[in-house]
Amino acid sequence: MPTISTRGQQMPASPIRKLTPFADQAKKDGKKIYHLNIGQPDIKTPAGMLQAIRDIDFDVWAYTPSEGTATYRNKLAEYYNKLNYNIQPSDIIVTNGGSEAITIAMQACLNPGDEIIIPEPFYANYNGFACPAEVTIRPIMSHIENGFALPSIADFEKVINEKTKAIVICNPNNPTGYLYSREELEALKELCLKYDLYLFADEAYREFCYDGREFISPMHLAGLENHVVIFDTVSKRYSACGARLGCFITKNQELYGVALKFAQARLSPPAVAQIAATAAVDTPQSYFDEVLEEYTERRDVLVNGLNNIPGVYSPNPGGAFYVVARFPIDNADRFCQWMLESFSYENETVMMAPAAGFYSSKDAGQNEVRLAYVLHTDELKKALVCLEKGLAAYPGKTA
Template identity: 65%
Template sequence: MPTISQKATAMPASPIRKLVPFAEAAKKRGTKIYHLNIGQPDIETPDTFLNAVKNADMKIVEYSHSAGNESYRRKLCGYYQEYNINVDQNDIIITCGGSEAIEIALLTCFNPGDEIIIPEPFYANYNGFSRAADVIVKPVASSIDTGFALPSIEDFEKQITPKTKGIMICNPGNPTGRLYTKEELEALSILVKKYDLFLLSDEVYREFCYDGMEYVSVMHLAGIENNVVLLDSISKRYSACGARIGAMVSKNKEIMAAAIKFAQARLSPPTYGQIGAEAALDTPKSYFTAVNKEYVSRRDYITEALNNIEGVYSPKPSGAFYCIARLPIDNADKFCQWLLESFNFNSETVMLAPATGFYSTPGAGFNEVRIAYVLKIEDLKAAMTCLEEGLKVYPGRTI
C-alpha cells in the first residue's frame, strides 16, 4: 500500500475536535455533555442574515467573483469604517471562513522554510496551516500569571533570525481572551518596521471587548500599512459559524494581487453565505449590545466559578469568549479524555479543549485547558459542577 505524505503525517490534530469520538461514545452511553471545547455559540444568528438567505430568489446558484461579491465588499468597507479602518473593496478578498484567510495569507506572504513568530498559546489552526504551508512557527511565550499579556519586545526580538518573515497575533485573543492595548501594539509595530516583517492579525472577535477596554486594530498603526494583513470572519460576530464567510484585508497591492490567484484556484466563496453576510451588516446595534451583555455575564460567572474550585486558577479575560484555566492535574490531554471516557456526574460531563494543542513548545500547557463560555449560564453552572466533581476523583490530580 502506498504511504501518505510526510506533510499529512506531520499535520497536527485539532485539540478542539480530536476528542469527538470519545464524546460520541459517551453520548451513546446516555451521558449528557456540556460542550465548552469549541467556540460554537448558542446565541441565535440575527434575522437579518437568516431572512436574506430564506428570501434569496435565485434560479441558479452561480459562482461569485473569486474575491467575493462586489456589493458585499463595498458594504463591508462601511462596516470597517465604523472601526476607523479605511479600506476600499479592492483591499478585501472574501474567503471561505477565517481559516481560508489564514491559509491564503500564509501562502501569499511566506516561502517554505520562512519563520513566523506567534505568541503562545495561540489558535491551534495557526500551527496547522503553517505546517501545511511549510512555514516554521517560532513561539514566544506568554504566561497565565500575567493574564497572557503580549510578551516583551525583547522576547520577540530574541526569536528573530535571517529566516524570520513575519509575526502573527490574535486580538482579542483565542484561546486566552486577552485584548492587547494600544501601547502593546505600537511597540510591536516598531519591531515590524525595524525588521520589515509582515504582521498578520486575526481580529474576528472585535465585537467582544469588555470592561470599557478599547479595541485597537493593526490597521490603525501608522507607518506599516504595507506590512499588515487583517484576518476576519463573520462566524462569531453573527453566530454564523457554518456560513463559512471570512475576509483577508490588506492595503498592500502586491499582496492582494498575489492572494487573488489563490482565491481563483478555489473558485469562489459560498454564495448563500455572502448573501447572508451582506444583509447581516444591517443588524441593529441592539443585537450586539445584548450579546455583549450576555457574554460579560457568562465570563463573570465562569471565572468566579473556576477560581472558587480548589487548585484552579483562571485570569479574567477582557475579550472574545474563551479563557484558559490551570488545573491541579498531571496531563490535560489525559484529563479531558478521562472526563468523557471514564467519568460522569448524575449522567453528565463536560468537554474541554486541552491547552497543549494551543502551544507549539513541547510540554507547554500540560496542566491547562481552554474553556469556551458559549453556553447559557444554567448550562455553565452544570458544567462547572461536573468539572469540580471530576477533579475530586481524577486519578491524576496533583494536589
C-alpha cells in the same frame, strides 16, 4: 499501496476535536455533556441574515467573483470604515471562512522554510495552516500569571533571524481571551518596521471586548499600511459558523494582487453566504449590545466559578469567549479524556480542550485547559459543579 505524503503525515490533528470519539461514546452511554471545548456560540444568528437566505430568488446558482461580490465587499468596507480602518472594497478578498484567509496569507507572503513568530498559547489550527505552506512557527511564551499579556519585545527579538517574515496575533485572543492594548500594538508596529515584517492580525472576536476596554487594530496604526494583513470571519460576530465566510484585508496592493491569484485558483467564495452576510452588516447595534451583555455575564460566572474551585486558577479575559485555566492535575489530556470516559456526576460530565494543543513548546500547558463560555449561565453553573466533583475524584490530582 501508494505512500502518503510527508506533508500529510506531518499535518497535525485538531486538539479541539480529538476527544470527539470519547464524547460520542459518553452520549451513547446516556451521559449529558456540557460542551465547553469548542467555540460554537449558542447565540441566535441575526434575523436579517436568515431572512436574506429565505428571500433568495435566482434561476442559476452561479460562481461569484474570486474576490467576492462587489455588493458584499462594498458593505464590508462600510462596516470597517465605521471602525476607522479607512479601507476600500479593493482592499478586501472574500474567503471561504477565516481559515482560507490565513492560508492565502501564508502562501502569498511566505516561502517554504520561512518563519513566523506567534505568542503562545495560540489558535491550534495555525499549526495546520503552517504545515502545507512549509512554514515554521517560532513560538514565544506568554504566561498565565499575567493573564497571557504580550511577551516583551526583547523576547520577540531573541527569535528573529533572516528567515523571520511575519508576526501573528489573534486579538482578542483565542484561546486565552487576552485583549491587546494600544501600547502593545504600538510596540509590535515598531518591531515590524524595524525588521520589515508582516503583521498578521486575526480579528475574529473583535466584537467581544469587555469592561469598556478599547479594541485596537493594526489598521489603526499609521505607517504600517504595507505590513498589515487582517483575517476576519462572520462566524463569531453573527453566530454564523456554518456560513464559512471570511475575508483577507490588506492595503498593500502588490500583496493583494498576489493573494488574488490564490483566490482565483480556488474559483470563488460561496454565493449564498455572501448574500446573507451582506444583510448582516445592517444588523442593529442592539443585537451586539445584548450579545456582549450575555457573554460578560457568562464570563463572570465561569471565571468566578473556576477560581472558587480549590487549586484552580483562571485569569479574567478581556475579550473573545474563552479562558485558559490551570488545574491541579498531572496531565490535561488524560484528565479531559477521563472526564468523558470514566466520570459523571448525576449522569453529567464536561468536555474541555486540553491546552497543550495550543502550544508549540514541548511540555507546555500540560496542566491547563481551554474552556469556551458558549452555554447559558444556568448550564455553566451545572458544568462547574460537575467539574469540581470531577477534579476531586480524579486519580491524577496533584493538590
